[in-house]
Amino acid sequence: IEALMHDGKALQAGTSHYFGDGFAKAFDIEFTDRENKRRHPFQTSWGVSTRLIGAIIMTHGDDNGLVLPPAVAPVQAVIIPVAQHKPGVLERCGELRAALEKDFRVKLDDSDNSAGWKYAEYEMKGVPVRIELGPRDIEAGQCVLALRHNGEKRTVRLDTVAEALAQALSDVHDGLYAAALENRSRRTYDCLTTDEINETLAAKGDGFVRAPWCGSEECEDAVKEKTGVTSRCIPFGETLPAGSRCVCCGKEAKHLIYWGKAY
Secondary structure, eight states, X not given: OXXXXXXXXXXXXXXXXXXXXXXXXXXXXXXXXXXXXXEXXXXXXXXXXXXXXXXXXXXXXXXXXXXXXXXXXXXXEEEEESSTTSTTHHHHHHHXXXXXXXXXXXXXXXXXXXXXXXXXXXXXXXXXXXXXXXXXXXXXXXXXXXXXXXXXXXXXXXXGHHHHHHHHHHHHHHHHHHHHHHHHHHTEEEOSSHHHHHHHHHHHOXXXXXXXXXXXXXXXXXXXXXXXXXXEEOOTTOOOOTTXXXXXXXXXXOEEEEEEOBO
8 A cells, every 4th residue: 555645755554565485484484284295385464554553644634633534533523511610511511422422432521621722632633523512502402513624613403413423524534535635646747757757756746656667677776766766556457558668768668657755
């Protein structure tokens, strides 16, 4: 999985590797087969790990802190009492939490910190939706939903808050995906020569470079030396145009490669 960050750098977010039997030979790993002969196993490794957390932080985060997709957020919505010292506010917030926690990961912050402090704290922690509820809201039979990724606020009736929260979480997911996709699309450049790679990156900034490659390791190394980009992945579902020539040597290309500068 190759992901593109806010600054146009590429990040290898998750990988699988086929080792053949080279790793087993190097570390003397053996097994006995059905014919009772000792052999070296052919192995794979799977690197889907905490690296993905870094990818989430760098893909979606902003100057105010984390921005977490609802599907992986430990807390999907936090209820913030407004003027919680006034009669009935904390009780109504508790009722709201009890109603929502059946279907959502919800937290009620009834600490002594001010509402403004709590707003900033949960923005920094990346909670997708903030629910604000105060005396005036209770009187009007409503509450306010604030979406973390774009700051949008929605006033909704308390008797429809579950449906409204489900829609808000869906909108956060869609908004985060659309923004990340737009960033990747805007920063993906088609280049046919190493000179064009250098000129494009100098003019537009870092990003993915989509360019044909002949398949030789020498050309792969030469592209890195000349431009600073490395081969990131061979994409699924993209067809190499007929007559494509290698971005380095000009010979017939065998693959369409995404190149980029990594951390």
